[in-house]
Amino acid sequence: MWRTVIVSQGERITVKDGNIRITCGEDESIIPLADIYAVVIDNRAALISVNALALLAESGAHVFFCDEKHIPVGVTLPLNRHFRPLAVIKKQLSLSQDEKDEVWQRLVQAKIFNQAQCLKYAGVDRDKVSVLLGLAENVAPGDADGLEAVAAKKYFQALFGYGFSRRNDDVLNAALNYGYAVLRSSVAKTLTAYGYNCILGLHHCSEKNAFNLADDMMEPFRPMVDLWVDTNNENLFEKLTRHNRKALLNLLNEGIGMAGKTMRLRNAIDFCVNSLTGALQRGRPTSLYLPELLPCGTQVDED
Secondary structure, three states: OOOEEEEEEEEEEEEEEEEEEEEEEEEEEEHHHHHEEEEOOOOOOOOOOOOHHHHHHHHOEEEEEOOOOOOEEEEEEOOOOOHHHHHHHHHHHOOOOOHHHHHHHHHHHHHHHHHHHHHOOOOOOOHHHHHHHHHHHHOOOOOOOOOOOOOOHHHHHHHOOOOOOOOOOOOOHHHHHHHHHHHHHHHHHHHHHOOOOOOOOOOOOOOOOOHHHHHHOOOOHHHHHHHHHHHOOOHHHOOOHHHHHHHHHHHOOOOOOOOOEEEEEEOOOOHHHHHHHHHHOOHHHHHHOOOOOOOOOOOOOOO
């Protein structure tokens, strides 16, 4: 299992003999570069060498930088790890609006379906689950009727109560934001590794957003974060604890359904992006594999 390393004190991070060395006073941890999926720097007093950043990128790891509220605000991504990056970007640039709309339709359908599954696993009334399933079935190309937004309002109120709003400054939203940030950077990392330019989105198209495509592709995976937050609601207090943050990071190793198997989330993201490449090259959006939410703690098949 690849490891996500959390740096939460005034540690110094360097590299020696193919290993990351994390020192804090007289204490030292040594971790092989090849074992690292991501590094989370969650303390402004930590120091990391340029050599360490470069070698982490070369090994395929990404590095988060967090603010004083422990929310990731920046990330380094490994580049040029795909053997045909130019061909991928050319295909991105040549996509017609109809092609983009078909892929976005599938992404929104999968997202709403997984939201319905989340409500089911959370023990929400079956009628509310059925409403979301009905919305998922009726998503048009490009989501012309805006059913994603309709579903989101019904979904969050059913899951967290009628007083809940994504605008609230509370621990529930802090947990959601943290989980989404981890998910977003992991999707962006995988897209970049396959040669995609994340600025070029399918639906998201903000000129100020460097992660438009990642924001598109992460949508069906979001309910995995939502289900964790609901399941662990009683362990969330005024602020996210280090234990909370570590558990949210570990969602990357939890099981989710993909192509008839149960994969770790990080592997499912890779499978999804790989299938996106084939779907776009063949002009067949229906060949895009998308995740299916499973109950928390579902055992994964062999890696």
